[in-house]
Amino acid sequence: MTTTEAGAPARYHHGDxxxxxxxxxxxxxxxxxxTALGIREIARRVGVSAPAAYxxxxxxxxxxxxxxxxxxxELAVHLQTAPSNAKGQLAPAGIAYVAFARDNPGxxxxxxxxxxxxxxxxxxRIRRLRSDAxxxxxxxxxxxxxxxxxxxxALFLWSLTHGLALLMIDGQFDPGADPDxxxxxxxxxxxxxxxxxxxxxxPG
Amino acid sequence: MTTTEAGAPARYHHGDxxxxxxxxxxxxxxxxxxTALGIREIARRVGVSAPAAYxxxxxxxxxxxxxxxxxxxELAVHLQTAPSNAKGQLAPAGIAYVAFARDNPGxxxxxxxxxxxxxxxxxxRIRRLRSDAxxxxxxxxxxxxxxxxxxxxALFLWSLTHGLALLMIDGQFDPGADPDxxxxxxxxxxxxxxxxxxxxxxPG
DNA sequence: TGTACATCAGTGAACGCGCGTTCACTGATGTAC
DNA sequence: TGTACATCAGTGAACGCGCGTTCACTGATGTAC
Numbered sequence: 001m002t003t004t005e006a007g008a009p010a011r012y013h014h015g016d017x018x019x020x021x022x023x024x025x026x027x028x029x030x031x032x033x034x035t036a037l038g039i040r041e042i043a044r045r046v047g048v049s050a051p052a053a054y055x056x057x058x059x060x061x062x063x064x065x066x067x068x069x070x071x072x073x074e075l076a077v078h079l080q081t082a083p084s085n086a087k088g089q090l091a092p093a094g095i096a097y098v099a100f101a102r103d104n105p106g107x108x109x110x111x112x113x114x115x116x117x118x119x120x121x122x123x124x125r126i127r128r129l130r131s132d133a134x135x136x137x138x139x140x141x142x143x144x145x146x147x148x149x150x151x152x153x154a155l156f157l158w159s160l161t162h163g164l165a166l167l168m169i170d171g172q173f174d175p176g177a178d179p180d181x182x183x184x185x186x187x188x189x190x191x192x193x194x195x196x197x198x199x200x201x202x203p204g
Numbered sequence: 205m206t207t208t209e210a211g212a213p214a215r216y217h218h219g220d221x222x223x224x225x226x227x228x229x230x231x232x233x234x235x236x237x238x239t240a241l242g243i244r245e246i247a248r249r250v251g252v253s254a255p256a257a258y259x260x261x262x263x264x265x266x267x268x269x270x271x272x273x274x275x276x277x278e279l280a281v282h283l284q285t286a287p288s289n290a291k292g293q294l295a296p297a298g299i300a301y302v303a304f305a306r307d308n309p310g311x312x313x314x315x316x317x318x319x320x321x322x323x324x325x326x327x328x329r330i331r332r333l334r335s336d337a338x339x340x341x342x343x344x345x346x347x348x349x350x351x352x353x354x355x356x357x358a359l360f361l362w363s364l365t366h367g368l369a370l371l372m373i374d375g376q377f378d379p380g381a382d383p384d385x386x387x388x389x390x391x392x393x394x395x396x397x398x399x400x401x402x403x404x405x406x407p408g
Numbered sequence: 409t410g411t412a413c414a415t416c417a418g419t420g421a422a423c424g425c426g427c428g429t430t431c432a433c434t435g436a437t438g439t440a441c
Numbered sequence: 442t443g444t445a446c447a448t449c450a451g452t453g454a455a456c457g458c459g460c461g462t463t464c465a466c467t468g469a470t471g472t473a474c
C-alpha cells in the first residue's frame with residue numbers, strides 16, 4: 001500500500017494532481033522566478049501531460065493566483081505566530097515578514113505581481129488577500145497608536161519591511177555575516193527614528 | 205531641411221537609431237512593463253527591421269542594461285537636484301526618489317531586475333550603478349550621523365523609500381487625494397520613529 | 409571634380425524554439441440496479 | 442455479486458503564435474586618389 005508514496009509507477013489517475021502541480025510550480029518559482037512559470041514546464045515536472053492541468057486550473061493565470069493565495073495565507077500564519085507579537089512589539093513581526101520573503105523569494109515576488117501584473121490587478125481574490133494582510137498590520141498598530149496616526153504608521157511599516165525584503169532577496173547589498181541581525185537593526189530604527197533628524201516640510 | 209523632423213520619409217539610414225530604439229523601448233516599458241520588452245516590438249515601433257537593432261546592441265539583454273543605466277543616471281540627477289537636499293534634510297530627497305518611481309514605474313522595475321534578473325546579476329555596469337547610488341545616500345547621511353550608524357541608517361532609508369515606491373506603483377493601497385502628501389507623511393516618520401514604540405530585542 | 413572602393417547600416421527570409429491552449433480520444437472509477 | 446453506464450481525469454497530436462537570432466544580401470555613405 002505504500003506504493004502510492006515514493007516509487008509510484010505512473011498510475012493513470014494521479015489522485016492529487018492539483019496539489020502536485022502547485023508544489024511543482026512553487027519549486028519552479030524558486031528556481032527560476034515568476035517569469036519562468038509555465039504550464040508545460042510544471043506538468044513536465046509532475047510527469048503529466050500539459051493539458052491535464054486544465055482539469056484543475058482554467059489556465060496559467062489561475063495557477064499563479066492559486067500560488068499567490070497560498071503565499072499570502074502562509075505569510076499570515078508566519079506573522080501571527082511570530083514570537084511575542086502578542087505583546088504589541090513590532091520588531092518580531094517585521095523580522096518574520098522579511099524572513100518569509102527571504103525563504104520564498106520567488107513566491108514573494110509573485111505575490112506582488114511580478115510576471116502576472118495584468119492577471120492579478122483584475123483578480124478580486126488577490127486584492128482581498130492583500131488588504132486582509134494590511135488590516136492585520138493595522139490592528140496590531142491600533143494597540144499602540146492613536147487612531148488618526150494608524151494609516152500612516154501602517155504604510156510606513158509595510159513600506160519598510162517590503163523594501164527591505166526586496167532589497168535582500170535581490171541581493172542589492174552585502175548582508176554581512178548574520179542577515180537577521182541586520183534586519184533587526186534596521187527595524188529598530190523604525191521605533192527610534194533617525195538620530196538628529198530635523199526634517200520640516202514647507203508650509204505650502 | 206526640416207524633412208528630417210516629423211514627416212521624414214523612411215530614409216534608409218536612420219541616423220540616430222540607437223537612441224530611437226532606446227526611446228521606443230522605454231515607452232514600451234511604461235506601457236506594458238519589463239516583461240513585455242522585446243526586440244521585435246521595439247524595432248516595429250521605430251519602423252525598422254528587427255535585425256537592424258543588432259548593429260547597435262548585442263541583444264535584448266544589452267538593451268535592458270542600457271535602459272537601466274539611463275534610469276540610474278536620471279534618478280541620480282533627480283535626487284541631486286531635489287530642493288534643499290543641500291541643507292542636509294532627507295525628506296526632499298525621499299520625496300524625489302518616490303516621485304521618480306511613480307513617474308517611471310516600468311523603468312524603475314526594470315532597474316531592479318524585473319524580467320532580466322539573470323542578465324543584470326552578471327553585469328558589472330548595473331552593480332556599479334546601484335552601489336554608486338547607495339554611496340550618494342550614505343554621503344548625505346554622513347553629515348548628520350556618527351560613522352558607525354551610517355550603514356544601518358542608509359539601509360533603513362533605502363528600504364523605506366524603495367518599498368513605498370513599489371507599493372505605490374503597484375497600486376497596493378489607496379493613495380488618497382494627494383499622493384505627495386502621503387509620501388511626505390510617511391517619510392516624516394523616518395525621523396520621528398513610531399510613537400510610543402518600545403521594541404526590545406532579546407539578548408541572545 | 410570625379411570615380412573606385414571599403415565600410416557602415418539597413419533589408420527580408422528563414423531557423424528553431426517553446427509556449428498556451430484546444431481537440432478528439434481513451435483509460436479508470438464509481439454508482440445504480 | 443455482477444454488470445451497464447455516466448463521469449471523471451488523463452493522453453497525444455496539433456494549431457497558431459511570437460519570439461530572439463542568424464544569414465546573405467543591398468543600399469547609402471564617405472574617403473583616397
